[in-house]
Amino acid sequence: MQNNVIAVRVVKRFCYVPEVKKGSCKILGRSFMWNQLGGSIPKEIGNIKSLELLLLNGNQLSGTLPDELGYLPNLDRIQIDENQISGPLPKSFANLNKTKHFHMNNNSISGQIPPELSRLPSLVHFLLDNNNLSGHLPEEFFMLPNLLILQLDNNNFSGTSIPTSYGNMTKLLKLSLRNCSLQGQIPDLSRIPELGYIDLSWNQLTGTIPENKLSNNITTIDLSNNNLTGLIPANFSDLPLLQKLSLNNNSLNGSVSSLSWEKVIFNATARLILDFENNFISNISGVLRPPASVTLMLQGNPVCANANQLNITQFCGPHTGDEKQGNSTPECHCATDLFLEHIPAFYPSCFCAAPLRVGYRLKSPGISDFPPYLNSFHAYLSSGLGLILYQLSIDSFIWEEGPRLRMYLKIFPPRNVSKFNASEIRRIRRMFSGWNIEDNNIFGPYELLNFTLLGPYSTDMVESNNSGLKKGVVVGIVLGAVAASVTLSAIVSIIILRMRSGYHHGVSQKRAGGLSYLKKSSKAEMRIEGVKGFTFTEMSAATNNFDNSTQVGQGGYGKVYKGILTDGTVVAIKRAQEGSLQGSKEFYTEIELLSRLHHRNLVSLIGYCDEEDEQMLVYEFMSNGTLHDHLSGKIIEPLSFSMRLRIALGSAKGILYLHTEADPPLFHRDIKATNILLDSKFTAKVADFGLSRLAPVLEADGTVPGYVSTVVKGTPGYLDPEYFLTHKLTDKSDVYSLGIVFLELLTGMRPISHGKNIVREVNAAYQSGTVFSVIDDRMGSYPSECVGRFMSLALRCCHDETDARPSMVEVMRELDLIMQMTLEADPAETHPRKSDATKPSSMKATGHPYLSMDVSGSNLDSCILPTIAPR
Structure with a gap:
């Protein structure tokens, strides 16, 4: 009860911060987006009747959607996409008469879409793709007077059909129902005058394609991977703005004609893709001589049996693609200022x-x-x-x-x-x-x-929330709004008290604390070789008084800042928050332990600060950020396969050092993509030993005994399941976590996302023989056998049973071997092809899914051929 009271007070406080109209609370969440916030959405938000924008997307929120959100009379936009929200859509949302935008994609929302939502008079965008919705599609949605986009891809409306009434959505611009387990026939959509985009692919639709002419605004028609029969409608050749017509993987017959592109309006950059692959097309009408801007694909049709005679060989082979994205500008030097x-x-x-x-x-x-x-x-x-x-x-x-x-x-x-x-x-x-x-x-x-x-x-004061909120206030609100525990609520309360008292942290301002005398007295006696003790003044000067612009990260320990020391050295400064402060003795014991760790694949400790009731650790700065940043797409330039393999090998070497050569040996306990950092040369360095545990002394037979822990520590998704169940920590627990990182490197997936587990997903693809379909398409071309061997190693590392996992020595040796094979591989690259993901790969799992693979027609001792394009 106390938690809810604190949360309500914080939410209410939001409505009365400076520069917000008194009695009005229009925006909740502008600075809450993309902040990795956890917990559930508090029902007390439903009390903010003046709320117009609810913006919580890109976090780790869980739980269900509160019914109370349906009673916000002024809500214009609700964005909770890319979280872990589960449970049904509340029927109370039918009361949101002013809400235009429902962005709830990429969650785990389940159950039937309430037909009552068809009463929403202002709804414009309804984006619920990538959830677990089921039941039938509400027929009543045709009554939504202003709906422009209906996007429900990747849900499971098993056994249901697309209502014929959807052909009466007179304002609809986009209908996207890809991979929804839909059956029945395609409704007539010709009465929708402005319709521009139709995607009904990857369903079980049957019957013929309606022949009535569609809107002239159509750019995209994707009906691929269904069970459609009959002829390709002639009306498809009369669409001037068409960019993509995908009818592949159906049972269509008839002929293909040059009329398919004659009505399309081409400018200098326009292109048209006509994908008719894997149907029963048996005839060609006229001579097929499409312009260079048209890509025609006929592979897998009977007509290709006579490709040479019909002069259509170029259309019957595999399509390699030639997409180039982005633009470039000529080189032009701007003096010596790197920012101009x-x-x-x-x-x-x-x-x-x-x-x-x-x-x-x-x-x-x-x-x-x-x-x-x-x-x-x-x-x-x-x-x-x-x-x-x-x-x-x-x-x-x-x-x-x-x-x-x-x-x-x-x-x-x-x-x-x-x-x-x-x-x-x-x-x-x-x-x-x-x-x-x-x-x-x-x-x-x-x-x-x-x-x-x-x-x-970077030094301008340009905090620009529309309401003029200061960042400290917003952070306090965020924590209060999503608080689900006593700890978070307590932190929020402290923040509010500080704001009320006009608290500002400065060099001369000291925190009150009973440890001050103990720290000062013990600090004078501590001298740690190779590690420098910094003053609070030096740390403050290095970070411009801990200016927000210098913050580069945040974790459970506290915030991380980029600092520049007086000698010009760039460093990373981890500043403990109050909940992470240790006793002085424990703090110096940790520093003394970290000072002994020296390896090129570990982040080096440079120094520390322990004064002004502050505890900070100073590390070398990693200019290329975390591995997670690169895999999540936060950084534009993707990592090639060879770079990913080098990162994996470097990480393994750093962890092997901790296990076998550190004095004393350590188990890391929290290996994950955010704890693997990359320097200017993309050398991988393992970081954050905050959860490390001293490794036990070897048994007489040379084996490593397990350490039994009363409290399991680590990060969900990376946590060894056997350690979680038995509390028995071994070196193989780190092997498991590193295996998850390997799978991330190969697939680009998160360990846990929208109810999906990376080990289960990859293992399912492995067993079905389609493992190449889950390879990260940002990786570029790669030698298939090398990727296969790396995937096999990753899955063995992630075995549920500890004894079935390789040792860290074996992991490093296998990676080193794969690296040598990669260096000997054919450097020729192929262009990426998205459709590769839909085709079964040649990789088949034999026997136990965690054992090494058999790649048909290849030799795992050579990574030379073939080079595979990503999905």
Whole structure:
């Protein structure tokens, strides 16, 4: 009861912070997004009747959706996507008369979609893809008067059909029901005048394709991987904006004609993909001579048996693809300031300025190919931001699963001005984060992923929440709003008390604490060889008084800052939060232990600080961040297979050192992707020994006895299941965790995501012979046998039974062997092909799924051929 009271007080306090209209609480969560927050959504939010934006996406929230959220009369947008929310959609949501945007994709929401939601008069976007929804699709949804996007991909409406009434959704722009276990026939959608995007692929739809002419706005029709029969409708050849027509993997017959592309309007960048593979097409009408901008795929049809006679050989082979994403600008040097860049539109005059860097994502675009729409997108976004065209540069873009389109933007100040002023930065950020850019029918809803302030902007006070909230206040609210434990509630209370008393941490301000005298007296006696003791003043100066712009991470121990010492050394400073403070004796014991660890694959401890009631550890700075950052897509440049293998080998060497050569030996206990850091040369270094446990002395026969722990420590998803059940910690517990990291390196998946476990998912693909379908498509081309051998090792590391796992020595030796094989492999690369994921690989599991694989027609002692393109 006390927890709820504290949470309610914090939420209420949000409505009365400075610069928010008195009695009004419009926004809850602008700074809560993408913060790895846990716990459940508190029902007390339902008491904030003036709330307009509920923004909690990109966290680790769990539990069910409170019914109370359905009684927020002014709510415009609810974003809880990319969390771990479970349970049903509350029927009370039918009361949200002003809500336009339901973004709840990528969770574990289950059960039937309440038909009552068809009463929502303002609903525009309904995005619930990648959940566990079941039951039937509500027929009543055709009554939604303003619905533009209905996106329910990857749910399980098993046995149900698409209601014929959906053909009466007169305002619909996009209908996406991919992989929903739908049956029955395709409804007639020709009465929807502005419809631009249809994806009904990967279902069990039957019957023929409706022949009525669709909207001229259609860019994408994907009906692949169903059980459709009959002819390819002639009306598909009369769609001027068509970019993609995918009818592959059905039972269609008839003929293919050059009329398929004659009505399409092509500009310099427009392309058309016609995928008719794996049907029963037996005839060609006329001579097939498509322009270079048309990709025609006929492989797997009877007509290809006579490919030479019909002169269609080029259409009957495997498609390699030639996509190039992003754009580039000519080289132009801007003096010596690394943060100044030339404005591309002014090349070759080399007008230089400091851009704002923005991560931006289209969540449900109505197109399949972006380059033909680059100019219109440029004009749309520039106008929406109140900028001149030359100020906006699209630095790069990439399609992500969904499909969603992630891009990185650079926004330049006006000509003859080298940087934006603080008010203009605040205005631009408000435009993005407050959804003040008008929605566009083609590009759909968007989200701000990051707004990066570097160089001359890093010291500007440009905190730009629309309400003008200070970051400390928002953090307090976040913690209170999601608090589910006494500990979190206590932290929130402390934050609020400090704000009320006008608390500001400074160099001269000391924290009260009963350990101060003990620390000061013991510190004078402690001298640790090779580790420098820093003063609080030095730490404060290195981080500009712990300015928010210098923060590079946060964990259970506290915040991590990038600091520059007086001699110019760049360091990472881990600053303990109050709940992590140790007694002085324990703190120095840990430092003394860490000072003995010296290995090129371990992050080195440089020094510490223990004064002003502060405890800090100073490490070497890793300029390329964490492995998690690279695998999650936070960093644009993807890691190649050889780089990933080198990271795996370096990590294994660091852990093997801890187990066998450290004095004394250690078990890490918390190996995960966020604890593997990368230096400027991408050398992997294991970090964070906060949960490390001294390894026991070897038994007489040389085996390592287990350490029985009263409390299991570690991170869910990486935790050894046998250690979890028996509390018996061994060196094989670290092997298991490292095996999970190996699977992440190979697949790009998270250990646990939306109810899916990475070990089960990969093992299922392995046993079904489709293991290459789960390989990370950002990895580029790779030697298949080397990947296969690496996958086999990873799965053996993740075996449930401790004795079945290899030792860390064996892990390192196997990785070293795979590395040698990779260096000898054929360097030729192939282009990525998304459709490879749908085809069974040649890799078959034989015998026990954790044992080494047999790759048909290959030799595991050689990683030379073939090179496989990613999915």
